[in-house]
Amino acid sequence: MRNRLWLLGFLLPLLVAAAPRRKVIIDQDAFGPGGPNLQPILMVLQSPDVEVLGITVESGDGWQKENVAHTLRMLQLIGRPEIPVVPGATFPLVNSAEATKRWEARHGKLFYKGAWTEVWSKEVLVRRPAPHGPEVVPPLVEGEPTLKPAHETAAAFLVRQVRAFPGEVSILAMGPMTNLALALRLDDRFAAGAKELVFMGGSFNPHPSGDGFGLEYAHTPRLEFNFRWDPEAASLVLRAPWRRILQVPVDPSTRTRFTPEMMKQVSAAETPIARYVARWVESFPLWDEIAAAVWLEPSLVTRREKLAVRVDTDGDGAGYGNTLSWPAGQGPGLGERDVEVVFAVDVPRLERLVVERLTSPGPTGTK
Amino acid sequence: MRNRLWLLGFLLPLLVAAAPRRKVIIDQDAFGPGGPNLQPILMVLQSPDVEVLGITVESGDGWQKENVAHTLRMLQLIGRPEIPVVPGATFPLVNSAEATKRWEARHGKLFYKGAWTEVWSKEVLVRRPAPHGPEVVPPLVEGEPTLKPAHETAAAFLVRQVRAFPGEVSILAMGPMTNLALALRLDDRFAAGAKELVFMGGSFNPHPSGDGFGLEYAHTPRLEFNFRWDPEAASLVLRAPWRRILQVPVDPSTRTRFTPEMMKQVSAAETPIARYVARWVESFPLWDEIAAAVWLEPSLVTRREKLAVRVDTDGDGAGYGNTLSWPAGQGPGLGERDVEVVFAVDVPRLERLVVERLTSPGPTGTK
Numbered sequence: 142m143r144n145r146l147w148l149l150g151f152l153l154p155l156l157v158a159a160a161p162r163r164k165v166i167i168d169q170d171a172f173g174p175g176g177p178n179l180q181p182i183l184m185v186l187q188s189p190d191v192e193v194l195g196i197t198v199e200s201g202d203g204w205q206k207e208n209v210a211h212t213l214r215m216l217q218l219i220g221r222p223e224i225p226v227v228p229g230a231t232f233p234l235v236n237s238a239e240a241t242k243r244w245e246a247r248h249g250k251l252f253y254k255g256a257w258t259e260v261w262s263k264e265v266l267v268r269r270p271a272p273h274g275p276e277v278v279p280p281l282v283e284g285e286p287t288l289k290p291a292h293e294t295a296a297a298f299l300v301r302q303v304r305a306f307p308g309e310v311s312i313l314a315m316g317p318m319t320n321l322a323l324a325l326r327l328d329d330r331f332a333a334g335a336k337e338l339v340f341m342g343g344s345f346n347p348h349p350s351g352d353g354f355g356l357e358y359a360h361t362p363r364l365e366f367n368f369r370w371d372p373e374a375a376s377l378v379l380r381a382p383w384r385r386i387l388q389v390p391v392d393p394s395t396r397t398r399f400t401p402e403m404m405k406q407v408s409a410a411e412t413p414i415a416r417y418v419a420r421w422v423e424s425f426p427l428w429d430e431i432a433a434a435v436w437l438e439p440s441l442v443t444r445r446e447k448l449a450v451r452v453d454t455d456g457d458g459a460g461y462g463n464t465l466s467w468p469a470g471q472g473p474g475l476g477e478r479d480v481e482v483v484f485a486v487d488v489p490r491l492e493r494l495v496v497e498r499l500t501s502p503g504p505t506g507t508k
Numbered sequence: 509m510r511n512r513l514w515l516l517g518f519l520l521p522l523l524v525a526a527a528p529r530r531k532v533i534i535d536q537d538a539f540g541p542g543g544p545n546l547q548p549i550l551m552v553l554q555s556p557d558v559e560v561l562g563i564t565v566e567s568g569d570g571w572q573k574e575n576v577a578h579t580l581r582m583l584q585l586i587g588r589p590e591i592p593v594v595p596g597a598t599f600p601l602v603n604s605a606e607a608t609k610r611w612e613a614r615h616g617k618l619f620y621k622g623a624w625t626e627v628w629s630k631e632v633l634v635r636r637p638a639p640h641g642p643e644v645v646p647p648l649v650e651g652e653p654t655l656k657p658a659h660e661t662a663a664a665f666l667v668r669q670v671r672a673f674p675g676e677v678s679i680l681a682m683g684p685m686t687n688l689a690l691a692l693r694l695d696d697r698f699a700a701g702a703k704e705l706v707f708m709g710g711s712f713n714p715h716p717s718g719d720g721f722g723l724e725y726a727h728t729p730r731l732e733f734n735f736r737w738d739p740e741a742a743s744l745v746l747r748a749p750w751r752r753i754l755q756v757p758v759d760p761s762t763r764t765r766f767t768p769e770m771m772k773q774v775s776a777a778e779t780p781i782a783r784y785v786a787r788w789v790e791s792f793p794l795w796d797e798i799a800a801a802v803w804l805e806p807s808l809v810t811r812r813e814k815l816a817v818r819v820d821t822d823g824d825g826a827g828y829g830n831t832l833s834w835p836a837g838q839g840p841g842l843g844e845r846d847v848e849v850v851f852a853v854d855v856p857r858l859e860r861l862v863v864e865r866l867t868s869p870g871p872t873g874t875k
Contacts, residue, residue: 248832249840346716346729360815360833362713362729448727453826460820460827465615466727473616 170201170316173211175421181433197295213286229295233371296323322374332381369462410500537568537683540578542788548800564662580653596662597686600738663690689741699748736829777867
């Protein structure tokens with residue numbers, strides 16, 4: 142018996158190493174350096190059972206070109222130059238800065254509008270450049286990347302990879318879904334060819350926490366930025382024939398934060414990744430980290446519900462970009478489909494997973 | 509000293525009797541018998557410091573004609589035949605049953621649509637007649653009224669009373685606001701001539717309680733029936749130059765119910781009013797009772813906030829009838845005005861007030 146246990150202890154690591162890793166493409170509006178958009182990418186890169194086929198980038202919190210530069214610089218600093226960074230959509234399908242201004246004149250100022258922000262608060266400007274056009278990449282505070290982006294466009298890359306590994310590729314989408322919408326229209330078999338879509342977006346009945354982030358949902362409980370930047374893309378993605386959709390809306394994030402304790406733990410680690418994270422971390426709600434975490438560890442989800450979900454695409458209406466929902470199977474039948482929605486997660490376990498992935502030496506043991 | 513206290517004890521009741529009573533017109537979709545629409549009317553009628561100038565009635569939960577009949581029968585049973593019952597609007601300003609059907613085909617079934625309900629649940633049919641047209645008044649389960657309604661229309665009555673007592677009349681509106689909208693357009697000075705408007709309507713971020721009533725807000729947190737029945741009327745009322753508006757939305761009601769304990773206390777009382785209430789009471793949230801209660805006892809409010817409020821009047825949009833809001837003074841400036849909104853009340857004190865008013869002998873000591 143003792144001999145056999147010894148044998149198991151010897152074989153197990155080999156078995157794990159030989160097991161096929163979970164293939165994923167990360168789609169993100171990777172506005173950096175570090176922070177809430179890039180930390181979840183690092184969590185996935187740091188998971189030994191995962192193979193990141195590439196990172197597709199679009200506009201959202203920041204413009205695509207700048208987001209690509211931040212992503213490349215991060216991969217360089219953490220020693221992962223082999224991961225493809227694929228530039229995607231700069232503009233949403235239909236929505237625009239001009240339409241947004243017109244909408245605001247009619248329906249009131251949006252709480253947040255990402256790359257369309259006209260004036261950043263002083264606090265934000267400490268680490269981020271002043272608002273600028275989509276073609277401008279201002280000097281990066283974390284240093285300029287020497288790595289280069291892929292030549293392919295994000296949508297073509299998504300289509301090619303899903304065709305190459307039918308039924309095997311998870312899409313982890315944490316920004317507006319413009320790239321996914323384009324891929325769906327480039328290839329009718331794209332959605333059904335992927336293993337699953339796990340995305341951060343939408344808002345149902347978030348608890349409006351007392352802080353500044355909570356205020357966003359006090360007046361517009363159904364409005365979330367990823368959907369609002371490109372409502373038509375989100376609508377199209379939600380009506381596609383995916384084998385499985387897991388939606389991570391704002392709801393589970395409103396009681397989370399990257400806490401001072403988590404920051405301390407990350408700062409104490411000595412890896413290049415932890416140093417990069419600690420340099421740029423901010424105390425934001427764990428919006429995208431939750432999406433990455435529940436894809437990595439589905440057992441973190443403590444409350445999920447199946448709902449029919451769609452997006453309001455009436456560009457002139459007060460609810461443009463709002464999440465629409467109905468009890469499962471009870472929508473009007475205009476293409477909306479039932480989606481699994483994450484409403485709550487185990488927050489202490491989530492925090493531990495975030496810290497563990499951001500401080501571990503990583504799958505390649507990069508130092 | 510003892511002598512003086514004795515004198516005070518003697519004079520106080522006389523002083524109270526001599527003090528001018530607070531004048532109020534109650535506007536209600538008084539779908540009965542008893543229950544959540546009529547109980548709050550009784551609470552006000554039972555308040556010794558209040559003079560009810562009249563009850564103006566419109567459609568909403570039920571049709572106006574039937575609502576008027578229930579109100580008259582109630583006044584008869586409790587011995588208050590002197591209170592004018594004034595028939596008001598049967599139909600909303602713009603909205604209609606046909607438009608609602610078309611809307612449902614596009615945006616999904618409404619959770620509740622009052623007099624437009626096509627099929628009542630069996631539970632409801634125990635005490636309410638099958639759905640019927642606006643001109644039909646089915647036999648009343650509580651017996652037919654012999655009292656007659658006023659000959660004036662509700663809007664004209666409202667205008668006349670407010671002119672008769674400038675700055676003195678409170679409007680307590682607990683149904684859709686069609687009558688008020690008509691009064692506002694009959695007389696441009698109506699809003700500014702009233703003392704205040706206190707109304708039940710709208711929805712901001714209600715806690716979706718686990719019960720059937722909570723489900724309503726799980727998918728449409730901004731949708732409330734009074735606004736949804738006549739969104740244009742609500743919009744018009746909210747843009748009028750009232751001296752003061754106090755809004756009681758759904759929010760404070762989701763954690764309240766007419767509890768079994770309250771029912772027991774009411775059943776134990778021996779007055780005609782308590783007998784009438786106990787006969788027809790149901791365990792609904794205290795929607796309208798809260799509006800009546802905070803008008804009677806403003807100190808019941810534990811959380812109020814000033815917000816800019818309007819109603820979505822885009823009849824084809826997914827958000828038709830939704831409550832729109834912005835931080836005070838930060839709306840788009842299209843007529844929306846700052847409104848005091850009640851978000852929470854002292855529930856134990858509320859319950860005590862409801863029971864006390866429904867079981868007290870009443871201002872006239874009617875037996």
